[in-house]
Amino acid sequence: MVKQNLLISDGKLGGGLAISLEILGEDTCLEISSSSSRRKLMKSESQPGGKVATFLASMRDSSPTRFRDTTDRFGTDERISWVVRHPSALALGMFDQIVHASRGKQIVMFLDYDGTLSPIVEDPDRAFMSDEMREAVKDTAKYFPTAIVSGRCRDKVYSFVRVAGLIYAGSHGMDIKFRNKKSRGEAVSFQPASEYLPMIDEVYQILLEMMESIPGAKVETNKYCLAVHFRCVDENKWSVLAEQVRSVLKGYPKLKLTHGRKVIEIRPAIEWDKGKAVEFLLKSLGYANSDDVLPVYIGDDQTDEDAFKMLRDRGQGVGIIVSRVPKETDASYSLQDPSEVMHFLRRLVEWKQYSNLTY
Structure with a gap:
């Protein structure tokens, strides 16, 4: 493990922003001591990535043949910049920032499946989630309305997750069916295609x-x-x-x-994607144009960007990208892999349990 201490200039403070960076193989952990400086850095523009000229180039861009191929394209400065703009949802102060934003609001959880709740595997039929992750999702659903929004067939993703009481939105939200507890078990069904x-x-x-x-x-x-x-x-x-x-x-x-x-x-070719699906679900749950809700969406792939963008445009909600490497995203925070997603869900449940005891 290599640990580096860096100083990023902060004219407002008249000094510098101390950053402790730990690099372990391909993992990067960043802690920032000044929240005001962190916010300033997060507003900096993304590194220009260039336009993808062809569909094949786009395939290669989103599908590196080896993990190292992707990381080698970015220097340390670029990786630091990305982590500053998309800090870990588990980092010091960042988790507290998320739960503080939920004060007086109902958190509604939206979770992608592949690469978020389960690892990416060579055989898509064997993308199984762990029993520990299943328990974390089940506990999350006890305290927060929780939806799985996946590109998978709704029945297939249910066979992987096997947790009753969740909302399952398959085919990128083109296949939604659930019973709305807020409406006395009223059935909600939506298949626009x-x-x-x-x-x-x-x-x-x-x-x-x-x-x-x-x-x-x-x-x-x-x-x-x-x-x-x-x-x-x-x-x-x-x-x-x-x-x-x-x-x-x-x-x-x-x-x-x-x-x-x-x-x-x-x-x-219809105007429907995961962002539209999240909007539909919030409306179905009674939170359309509501200030009393904090949607949290966690996903790892290009299709999840529609949901991140929707939350950003809405100006209300938290987008969390699951990625070990820098990528263009409308998410505000990041987590590295499904194990960190599980840690985040457990921590969210623990916070809710504690807050129920103290308030």
Whole structure:
């Protein structure tokens, strides 16, 4: 482990901002002693990343073949700058800042699944969450309305989580069903893309046959959207895979392509995403345009950025990106991996239990 002490100039204080930085392999921990200086630094602009010219370049950008490939693109200064602008939700003072913002408000938790509650694995059918994480999610739901917002099929993500009483929003929020406890168990159901099901099934069958020619490629149906996983595909074959998927979609203008970590997704070309899903759920729970709620969204992928942006534009809520490496994000805070997500959920429950005893 290498520990570095750095000084960042702070003209307002007439001195400097002391930072203790610990680097352990690929992990970075940053503690900042001045909250006013931290806020000033967080307002600094993001490092320019350049525009992605092609879909293939975009695939590579979001899907590094090795973890080290991504970290090596950033120097220490860039990593420090990113952590300053997106401090750990578990860092000294940051967790207190989050819970302080919830005073007099109802926290509503929104959680992505893959990469947030479970690790990213080569076989998407084996993306199991740990029993410890399941208990943490179950305890969280005892104190806060909790929703799982995933690109997975709603039934599949439920089979992974297996916690009753949660809200499950599958297919990036295009498949929502739950019973609203605030409305005496009233059933809430929303599937804005139902008319696309025959088309999506047709494309699924085409892609299943087509991807047989690309070793390692896997096509997954998530009911209202499709996922073409290329985690196990040789990088030299990515361009072939991308071209084949795009060629299929040319015949289906009502569908669109998006991408995430080692996955290409096919979705209905409608104005709906995880941000819209969170807005819908807040409204269904009775918190539309309410000052009495603090939405907290935790996610790791590009599709979660729609939710982060919605919370930022709303000016009310907390976005937490799960990432070990710097990336462009509208989230305010960060956590490194699912183990830190579990730690954050446990700490939130402990804070709520203590506050219930003292107030």
